[in-house]
Amino acid sequence: xxxxxxxxxxxxxxxxxxxxxxxxxxxxxxxxxxxxxxxxxxxxxxxxxxxxxxxxxxxxxxxxxxxxxxxxxxxxxxxxxxxxxxxxxxxxxxxxxxxxxxxxxxxxxxxxxxxxxxxxxxxxxxxxxxxxxxxxxxxxxxxxxxxxxxxxxxxxxxxxxxxxxxxxxxxxxxxxxxxxxxxxxxxxxxxxxxxxxxxxxxxxxxxxxxxxxxxxxxxxxxxxxxxxxxxxxxxxxxxxxxxxxxxxxxxxxxxxxxxxxxxxxxxxxxxxxxxxxxxxxxxxxxxxxxxxxxxxxxxxxxxxxxxxxxxxxxxxxxxxxxxxxxxxxxxxxxxxxxxxxxxxxxxxxxxxxxxxxxxxxxxxxxxxxxxxxxxxxxxxxxxxxxxxxxxxxxxxxxxxxxxxxxxxxxxxxxxxxxxxxxxxxxxxxxxxxxxxxx
Ligand SMILES: [Zn+2]
Ligand SMILES: [Zn+2]
Numbered sequence: 001x002x003x004x005x006x007x008x009x010x011x012x013x014x015x016x017x018x019x020x021x022x023x024x025x026x027x028x029x030x031x032x033x034x035x036x037x038x039x040x041x042x043x044x045x046x047x048x049x050x051x052x053x054x055x056x057x058x059x060x061x062x063x064x065x066x067x068x069x070x071x072x073x074x075x076x077x078x079x080x081x082x083x084x085x086x087x088x089x090x091x092x093x094x095x096x097x098x099x100x101x102x103x104x105x106x107x108x109x110x111x112x113x114x115x116x117x118x119x120x121x122x123x124x125x126x127x128x129x130x131x132x133x134x135x136x137x138x139x140x141x142x143x144x145x146x147x148x149x150x151x152x153x154x155x156x157x158x159x160x161x162x163x164x165x166x167x168x169x170x171x172x173x174x175x176x177x178x179x180x181x182x183x184x185x186x187x188x189x190x191x192x193x194x195x196x197x198x199x200x201x202x203x204x205x206x207x208x209x210x211x212x213x214x215x216x217x218x219x220x221x222x223x224x225x226x227x228x229x230x231x232x233x234x235x236x237x238x239x240x241x242x243x244x245x246x247x248x249x250x251x252x253x254x255x256x257x258x259x260x261x262x263x264x265x266x267x268x269x270x271x272x273x274x275x276x277x278x279x280x281x282x283x284x285x286x287x288x289x290x291x292x293x294x295x296x297x298x299x300x301x302x303x304x305x306x307x308x309x310x311x312x313x314x315x316x317x318x319x320x321x322x323x324x325x326x327x328x329x330x331x332x333x334x335x336x337x338x339x340x341x342x343x344x345x346x347x348x349x350x351x352x353x354x355x356x357x358x359x360x361x362x363x364x365x366x367x368x369x370x371x372x373x374x375x376x377x378x379x380x381x382x383x384x385x386x387x388x389x390x391x392x393x394x395x396x397x398x399x400x401x402x403x404x405x406x407x408x409x410x411x412x413x414x415x416x417x418x419x420x421x422x423x424x425x426x427x428x429x430x431x432x433x434x435x436x437x438x
Contacts, residue, residue: 037107039130043096046161049074072170076158085152089183092136093162099124102410128191135423168368185434195387197418201360204339208332209286211366216281217320225273238279260286332370338380388414
């Protein structure tokens with residue numbers, strides 16, 4: 001929570017001017033800060049990015065890019081063909097979250113909306129996708145201004161619905177690969193709520209996990225709560241399953257293989273004295289390895305069915321276990337050698353040198369950016385993380401002081417000026433390298 005100072009435009013310009021690849025004018029820097037604040041104040045939920053997509057189309061057209069709208073829903077593709085040479089994709093996501101902002105910033109979102117699955121709530125760019133878009137526009141501006149220095153093709157992919165895990169899939173299904181040049185390099189950045197501004201982090205190899213959503217309908221035989229012996233209670237059965245699932249990761253999976261089985265939702269029953277007919281469970285299942293994935297999913301089904309059998313449920317009332325194969329999201333794997341190369345290139349070119357590039361361990365979160373890499377397996381792919389928090393606040397948190405809000409928190413407030421500057425600098429360094437420039 002850092003209110004913008006009145007000299008924000010000037011300090012932004014000074015910050016940019018201090019970078020290796022400065023923006024040309026104070027106007028550009030002030031314009032990007034203004035764009036960021038406007039995007040932040042006007043967030044739109046997944047699949048509803050109508051105005052955000054229109055704004056992105058307008059920004060890229062104004063820069064001189066060839067813009068295609070409505071690619072896989074509200075997706076926007078901005079193309080710059082600048083002679084023979086490598087093709088680079090740069091992806092930024094556009095959707096916001098059903099989170100009611102509590103940052104107290106003067107440009108905080110006051111937007112409210114009702115998501116398709118949930119109640120009305122505030123809407124907030126709590127995952128920093130407003131930063132990703134601003135960095136994309138700034139990167140596009142700088143690279144087109146430098147077009148005499150390089151040749152090749154840039155494809156900016158403004159993606160909707162990342163938070164649903166469906167936007168990348170929709171853009172690919174709408175012919176992204178057939179309609180636009182096939183990339184040799186695919187890049188994206190994601191904000192980091194625990195990393196200091198001026199820094200980025202790189203994770204060679206796996207960075208985000210593979211995710212499955214599993215629904216279980218635990219069936220019972222309903223009756224009166226006073227006569228449980230004449231019923232089969234699905235609430236007790238579901239409770240046994242939830243506990244039994246805890247042994248999958250701890251007892252069946254190798255301790256050396258990362259895995260998560262979380263029961264995120266449990267709903268059943270209507271009244272104190274009624275034994276209901278069913279309980280519904282919703283699980284998220286995460287790992288990195290295909291064999292582990294098969295083990296986790298098979299174990300969930302086995303435990304669910306046999307727990308029901310142990311309770312005396314007849315074969316025709318066993319639980320129904322469904323894995324949403326169409327919603328499964330593959331693991332995001334940064335190309336290992338390329339990530340090491342990118343680490344060296346960033347360390348050599350960022351103003352802070354090697355100290356500005358951190359190494360980061362993989363996480364069990366997920367990102368549908370993975371699908372672009374799966375769709376173009378021969379391409380080099382990298383998502384790096386962008387520091388957004390004032391260094392002094394990171395230091396306090398690391399010393400055990402005030403904890404930092406995570407992404408998706410209503411209190412997550414990136415420090416925009418240095419975040420935008422470092423995001424653009426890092427992305428331009430990697431794109432120029434991918435185009436064969438220094
Ligand atoms: Zn998110
Ligand atoms: Zn995100």
